[in-house]
Structures are given as structure tokens and as C-alpha cells.
Amino acid sequence: xxxxxxxxxxxxxxxxxxxxxxxxxxxxxxxxxxxxxxxKKPPELMFVYSYEKLSINESxxxxxSPECPNxxxxxLHLHALQPEDSALYLCASSQPGGSGNTIYFGEGSWLTVV
Amino acid sequence: xxxxxxAQTEISVVEKEDVTLDCVYETRDTTYYLFxxxxxxxxxxxxxxxxxxxxxxxxxxxxxxxxxxxxxxxxNFTITASQVVDSAVYFCALTLISGYSTLTFGKGTMLLVSx
Numbered sequence: 001x002x003x004x005x006x007x008x009x010x011x012x013x014x015x016x017x018x019x020x021x022x023x024x025x026x027x028x029x030x031x032x033x034x035x036x037x038x039x040k041k042p043p044e045l046m047f048v049y050s051y052e053k054l055s056i057n058e059s060x061x062x063x064x065s066p067e068c069p070n071x072x073x074x075x076l077h078l079h080a081l082q083p084e085d086s087a088l089y090l091c092a093s094s095q096p097g098g099s100g101n102t103i104y105f106g107e108g109s110w111l112t113v114v
Numbered sequence: 115x116x117x118x119x120x121a122q123t124e125i126s127v128v129e130k131e132d133v134t135l136d137c138v139y140e141t142r143d144t145t146y147y148l149f150x151x152x153x154x155x156x157x158x159x160x161x162x163x164x165x166x167x168x169x170x171x172x173x174x175x176x177x178x179x180x181x182x183x184x185x186x187x188x189x190n191f192t193i194t195a196s197q198v199v200d201s202a203v204y205f206c207a208l209t210l211i212s213g214y215s216t217l218t219f220g221k222g223t224m225l226l227v228s229x
Contacts, residue, residue, distance in 0.1 A: 031214070042205055042219035043159070055214060088157050100147030100166060100209050103217060105159035 003027050004106035006091050012112045015081060021109045023074040023091030031055075031096040032074040033103065034066060037088040049074060050096040081113045116141045116208050120220035127196050127227055135191045135223045137206030145211040148182065148189045153222070154202040165189065196227045 004025045013019045025032065031050045035043035048056035049068040063085075065077040074091055088108045094101040117140040127133045139148065150162040163173065165182050173180045177194045193200055203224045207217040 033216075040222075042222055043217075045216055048214050048216065050214065056216070090157075090159060092159075097214070100164065100211055102149070102161055102164050103209075104161060105151075108157035108159075110157065 004091055004093055004104055006089075006106040006109050008109060009107065010110045010112075012114060013078065013081065014114055015083070017081075018077070018079045020078065021076040021089055021091075021111070023076075023106060025072055025074075025091075025093040025104075025106075027093060027104065028071075029093035029095055029104075030071055031094045031101075032068060033092040033094075034064075034074070034076050035090040035092060035105075037090060037108070039087075043090055047076075078111075081111075083113050086112045116143075116146075116210065116218040118206050118208050118218055118220035120204075120206055120223050122223045123221070124224040124226065127225070129197060129227055129229050130195050131227075132192060132194050133196050133225065133227075135193075135204050135206075135225065137189045137191065137220060139187050139189065139206070139208050141208060141210070143210050147209050147211070149207040149209070149217065150180070150189075150191050151205045151207065152202045153205065159205070162191075193225075196225075198227050198229055201225060201227045 007022045034046040037043040046060045047066045052068045063080050067075040090108045092103045092105045094103040119138045146167045148165045152160045179192045181190045203222045205222045206220040
């Protein structure tokens with residue numbers, strides 16, 4: 001069983017809605033990530049948090065707003081999304097820094113924007 | 115910049131066949147890590163293996179084996195006696211030692227194992 005838990009597993013939202021994706025990890029990791037994955041494509045990095053601070057934002061539109069309340073929780077707040085934002089959103093965690101630390105992924109949240 | 119190439123988009127085999135998934139990578143760094151992940155239809159990316167650039171030993175784990183060859187910049191993955199449960203998309207990925215542990219993924223290979 002994965003130790004990175006994501007909720008909800010499925011989310012359908014309208015373009016004017018505000019919703020949030022939640023992620024929790026129980027491995028004591030201090031780096032957490034959001035990836036976006038479209039069908040038949042590899043995951044694309046969106047954000048990296050290291051020690052609860054935003055370290056990388058891969059030029060993601062402001063309608064996606066990440067939040068890291070503590071070292072084990074990561075949220076992705078969604079507002080005014082577009083249908084093309086429909087995708088699988090994967091949360092992940094690892095030990096921070098380099099050294100090729102293994103990144104462990106959750107089961108993902110399937111988002112559909114209507 | 116790094117690049118990972120998985121030339122095989124889709125492979126179909128019959129159960130009990132052996133299958134090899136190819137991965138070729140490019141990086142100017144001498145120190146890096148390579149990974150394989152499995153993604154079943156449920157969506158979760160399951161970590162399979164991590165190998166650093168200094169360790170060219172092949173590895174075997176049950177029906178899975180990996181062949182790392184720096185001379186050809188390849189990190190191939192073989193499944194012996196494939197099973198239906200092996201059906202998934204498999205991603206090869208690379209990360210550098212420096213900076214954050216961000217992954218450069220290949221485009222993935224979809225493996226379909228039929229009974």
C-alpha cells in the first residue's frame with residue numbers, strides 16, 4: 001500500500017467552482033511534489049516544496065495554488081479551471097535535496113473540469 | 115538538459131513470454147540516478163528500482179531484471195514469464211545528484227499482456 005495518500009480520488013468540478021486536492025505522506029519526508037499527467041503522457045512537474053517552502057513553480061497558472069501546511073500535508077487549491085486542466089494529479093514525496101532520492105507517488109486524483 | 119527516450123510506445127505479449135523494455139538516456143552529468151516506475155490503470159506510479167551511475171551491476175528481483183550499460187547510456191528492463199498483472203505503462207526516469215530530486219521521464223511504454 002502506498003504511504004502517500006491523496007483525496008479525493010475522483011473530482012468533477014465546474015469552471016467557476018473552488019475545490020482542493022489533498023495529499024498526506026507518512027514517511028517523514030521533507031520534500032513534496034505536485035505532478036500533472038494528461039492521458040498517454042508522462043507526469044509533468046508543477047510544484048516542489050522543500051521543508052514546507054515552495055522551491056519550484058514550473059510556471060503553473062495562478063488558478064492552481066499550492067499550500068504546504070506542515071511537513072506531511074500538501075494541498076492544491078483549484079479555482080476557475082479550464083476543461084484542458086482535466087488530468088490526473090499526482091502527489092509525491094521524498095527526502096529533500098539531491099542525492100537522487102527516490103520519489104514516492106500517491107494514487108492520484110482524477111480531475112474532470114466541465 | 116537531460117533526456118530519456120523510450121522508443122517502444124506499446125508492446126503486446128502473451129502470458130509467459132519474456133519482454134524487454136528499452137530505455138536510453140542523455141545527460142552531461144557524470145553522477146545521476148535512473149529509475150523505473152510502473153503505472154497500472156488505477157493511476158498510481160509504483161517505484162520499481164533506483165540505480166546510481168556508478169553502479170553498473172545488473173539487478174534481479176523475482177521476475178524483474180535490469181541491465182544498466184553506461185557505454186550505451188541504456189537502462190533496460192526485462193520481465194521474465196510475463197503475467198496479466200504486469201499490464202501497465204512503464205516509465206524510465208532520470209534525476210541528477212545536484213539540486214532538487216526532480217525526475218525527467220521518458221514517454222512511457224504500454225505493456226499489454228494477454229492470457
